[in-house]
Amino acid sequence: MVLNIFTDIHNLLLEYMSEEATHITELILIAAAYLGIFAILGLLLVWLERRVAGFFQLRLGPNRVGPFGLFQTIADALKLVSKELTGTVKADSQLYRIAPYFVITTALMSLALIPFSQEIQAFDINIGLFFLTSVSSIGVIGIFLAGWASNNKYSLIGGMRTGIQMISYELSVGMAIVTMVVLAGTLQISEIIELQKDGWFIFQGHIPAVIAFMIFMIAGTAESNRVPFDLVEAESELGAGFHTEYSGMNFAYYFLAEFVNMFIIASIAVVLFFGGWLSPFGITDAIPFAGLFWFTIKVIGVIFLFMWFRWTFPRFRIDQLLTLEWKYLLPINMVNIVLMALMVWLGLTL
Amino acid sequence: MSYFSDIINGTKTLITGMRITGKYFFVNLFTRKDVITQQYPDNIDTLKMFDRFRGEITLYHNENNEHKCDACTLCVSACPNGSLEVFGDKKPDPETGKNKRYLVKHIYHLEMCTMCGLCIEACPQDALEWGQDYHHVQYDRSKLTKVLNKPGSKLMSGIKG
Structure with missing residues (x-):
């Protein structure tokens, strides 16, 4: 059904334009659609976070603007749009202005690989997961540039911490993904999901898959700079960290990108461990939009887990952060990869 | 290990x-x-504060409209920001014939009060106590100045003046 709509648009465009022009127009349309998804996702997740935080802290959360307070974040975004873009006098003005776009561009590029359902995936290449990890590590540059270009001590410390934290935890995320790739035998996202028709990878790979999932969740929380790993913007120590000097929309880009990054990491977890848009036991395979529904449900489940972490655990100190990565997660991860390889070799997977 | x-x-x-x-x-x-x-403006009719809530200073009156204040003004000296004013007078006691202090007006400036509770601790007769009223919004500042002793009230018997 979705495919029909897409082919209808394609044929409609072909009537009026040449082949190349149609191709370019379609690319622009898809880009616009993904920008829309980016904005809606960001705003929805901010609302969800605040609402969930409310219930965790025995409060209600935003519930005044619109039904269940759904329009609260839209009102906040409108406020941010209308605010002046300030900057410091001695800031490196070009880098300062470019920095937020690194973050949102990488978030958007990663978003293109997310399979929302069987039909809706903008970019499905054979090195999908590799592309995803390499693109998402460019996002560090945006945060690092922001910290450097602001010419502010707090921002600089925040930016330096990003460098330490993201580069360290990139290893764990990458190796947890490699563990699952050993099981899957492919990097293409659509194929990985197809392989899980007989059983999700977390069941197929049992013990090493569960360990990989736990490591992925810990490192993924660190990758998206969320509590308990929010040393980058540690409010109580650094003001607001790397985005201390940013205001208005430039700040909103960072804010939205953080939540979209959380969505991306949750989607990777869903793709790798919980079978992407597949329904449990294939119960709704015949219904056209069911894939989108199951994918959303699973991603919200994983995102809720992230939020549960955030409102439960206290923040790490920087040395504890590095100890956790280099002395615990990394060695466990290495053993885990060998374990997974042995299991696949001996045919012990389910 | x-x-x-x-x-x-x-x-x-x-x-x-x-x-x-x-x-x-x-x-x-x-x-x-x-x-x-608390969804404050919505539940204004039903919202009731808990017993230990520090809403305002009140002067305790029993059912016979009697209070325990003998106008010793210790609360006035205890108050750090001068939000209490006590006016007393003396008249001869009908039983002993000696002059006895009695309370004329106990004035409370709510706009200056920080709810520190020092006056309540200072009172030797336990005449003052916390009220649970929280809705103090007024359009005029003068309405925040209150007279605590009710009209026609008198000293409880058994309290030494």
Whole structure:
């Protein structure tokens, strides 16, 4: 059904334009659609976070603007749009202005690989997961540039911490993904999901898959700079960290990108461990939009887990952060990869 | 082998923490039982403050419209920002014929009060106490100045003047 709509648009465009022009127009349309998804996702997740935080802290959360307070974040975004873009006098003005776009561009590029359902995936290449990890590590540059270009001590410390934290935890995320790739035998996202028709990878790979999932969740929380790993913007120590000097929309880009990054990491977890848009036991395979529904449900489940972490655990100190990565997660991860390889070799997977 | 026991112990404590917060979340998501937020302007008619709430200073009156204040003005000297004013007078006691202090006006400036409670601690007769009224909004500042002793009230018997 979705495919029909897409082919209808394609044929409609072909009537009026040449082949190349149609191709370019379609690319622009898809880009616009993904920008829309980016904005809606960001705003929805901010609302969800605040609402969930409310219930965790025995409060209600935003519930005044619109039904269940759904329009609260839209009102906040409108406020941010209308605010002046300030900057410091001695800031490196070009880098300062470019920095937020690194973050949102990488978030958007990663978003293109997310399979929302069987039909809706903008970019499905054979090195999908590799592309995803390499693109998402460019996002560090945006945060690092922001910290450097602001010419502010707090921002600089925040930016330096990003460098330490993201580069360290990139290893764990990458190796947890490699563990699952050993099981899957492919990097293409659509194929990985197809392989899980007989059983999700977390069941197929049992013990090493569960360990990989736990490591992925810990490192993924660190990758998206969320509590308990929010040393980058540690409010109580650094003001607001790397985005201390940013205001208005430039700040909103960072804010939205953080939540979209959380969505991306949750989607990777869903793709790798919980079978992407597949329904449990294939119960709704015949219904056209069911894939989108199951994918959303699973991603919200994983995102809720992230939020549960955030409102439960206290923040790490920087040395504890590095100890956790280099002395615990990394060695466990290495053993885990060998374990997974042995299991696949001996045919012990389910 | 403290390395592995550290990992197991750490995981255990994290799960303990998550169980506690998870209980908060799901109880409040489905029942709203423990939510402590007051939807203030909506429930203005039904909202009742708890006993220990420091709303305002009141002068205790019993059912016969008698209070315990003998106008000793210790509360006035205890108040750090001068939000209390006590006016007393003397008249001869009908039984003993001696001059006895009595309270004329106990004036309370709510706009200057910080609810520190020093006057309540200072009072030797326990005449002052906390009121639970929280809705102090007024359009005019003069309305925040209140007379605490009710009209026609007199000193409770048994209180030495």
